[in-house]
Amino acid sequence: GNSVTQMEGPVTLSEEAFLTINCTYTATGYPSLFWYVQYPGEGLQLLLKATKADDKGSNKGFEATYRKETTSFHLEKGSVQVSDSAVYFCALGGGTSYGKLTFGQGTILTVHP
Amino acid sequence: EAQVTQNPRYLITVTGKKLTVTCSQNMNHEYMSWYRQDPGLGLRQIYYSMNVEVTDKGDVPEGYKVSRKEKRNFPLILESPSPNQTSLYFCASSLWDKETQYFGPGTRLLVL
Numbered sequence: 031g032n033s034v035t036q037m038e039g040p041v042t043l044s045e046e047a048f049l050t051i052n053c054t055y056t057a058t059g060y061p062s063l064f065w066y067v068q069y070p071g072e073g074l075q076l077l078l079k080a081t082k083a084d085d086k087g088s089n090k091g092f093e094a095t096y097r098k099e100t101t102s103f104h105l106e107k108g109s110v111q112v113s114d115s116a117v118y119f120c121a122l123g124g125g126t127s128y129g130k131l132t133f134g135q136g137t138i139l140t141v142h143p
Numbered sequence: 144e145a146q147v148t149q150n151p152r153y154l155i156t157v158t159g160k161k162l163t164v165t166c167s168q169n170m171n172h173e174y175m176s177w178y179r180q181d182p183g184l185g186l187r188q189i190y191y192s193m194n195v196e197v198t199d200k201g202d203v204p205e206g207y208k209v210s211r212k213e214k215r216n217f218p219l220i221l222e223s224p225s226p227n228q229t230s231l232y233f234c235a236s237s238l239w240d241k242e243t244q245y246f247g248p249g250t251r252l253l254v255l
Contacts, residue, residue, distance in 0.1 A: 034185075066246075073147075073233055073246035074186070119185060130201060131176065131244065135185035 032057045036120050036134035043110055043141050051105040051137045053094075053120035061122040063087075063096050063103040068117040068136070077105075077118070110141045145170045147247035149234050155253045156224055164219045164250050166234030174237045175217040176201070176244070177209065179230040186233065192217055224254045 037052040055063065062081045066074040078087030083098035092107045103120060117138050123131040147168045156162055168175065176191040178201075188201030192211040206228055208220040217236075221228060231251050235244040 036185075066244075073248050074235075074244075075246065076243050079243070121186075130188055130191065132188075132202075133178075133186040135183055 032061065032122055032130070032132040034120050034122055034132055034134035036118075036137050039136070040138035040140060043139070045112055045141055045143050046109045047141075049105070049107040049110045049114075049139070051118055051120075051139070053103045053105065053134060055101050055103065055120075055122050057101075057122055057132075060124070062124045063094070064121040064123070064131075065092070065094055065103070065105050066119045066121060066133075068119065070116070074119065081124075110139075112141045112143055115139055115141045145245070147234055147236055147245050149232075149247040149250050151250060152248065153251050155255065157255050158225055159223050162221050162224060162252075164221075164232060164234075164252070166217045166219065166247060167215050168217075168234075168236040168245070169215065170236060170245065171214065172236035172238055172245070173214070174244075175211065176235045177207070177217070177219045178233045178235065179203065179228075180233060180249075181230050189219070189232075224252075226254050228252065229254045 033056045035054050064079045065077040067077045068074045078089040080087040080096035086095045094103050094105045117136045119136045120134040150165045173194045177189040178186040180186050187203045190209040192198045234247040237244045
């Protein structure tokens with residue numbers, strides 16, 4: 031079945047530092063890949079997505095590239111802000127798992143001034 | 144405002160007492176889903192629905208029931224709650240392609 035593995039957290043950075051959160055996946059077929067963000071006390075919201083190999087999703091300064099050869103979808107941001115502190119979830123859906131969305135365990139990011 | 148609403152937001156109950164968590168969306172979405180979030184496990188899908196009267200099991204359906212009689216509503220039913228169902232529950236909806244899911248604010252459930 032499908033699975034998503036995220037890097038262990040929590041991640042603590044200073045403001046303006048470079049961020050990478052690793053995500054690798056196992057799936058059959060051709061899934062779409064997503065990053066969702068959960069701010070404290072809120073539900074999840076879509077941050078970015080990529081629907082096929084070599085696609086790059088981007089939003090709010092965050093980027094991730096769908097790498098089929100390494101089965102990865104790492105999240106990056108060049109300069110984080112305190113307001114980026116949240117929990118980040120990598121997820122995949124579609125492919126042969128029609129109707130199901132599989133999430134990673136989440137990575138807690140804390141950014142200090 | 145486009146949104147997914149859940150009620151109640153917080154619930155404390157006792158083992159065996161049936162409960163229902165409601166979920167409603169106003170975006171005319173075909174697809175709706177329930178997840179539970181537990182520390183270190185991320186979100187796990189409980190049930191999903193592709194449209195009215197069409198539901199299917201996710202990864203952790205045991206102990207839960209759902210129904211989809213109307214397009215906008217997708218209630219989650221716990222017939223006989225147990226302490227291992229203590230969790231944070233999220234409802235989500237999307238268009239038929241499931242590309243972008245919109246999440247509700249969550250329901251925190253404690254079963255004693």
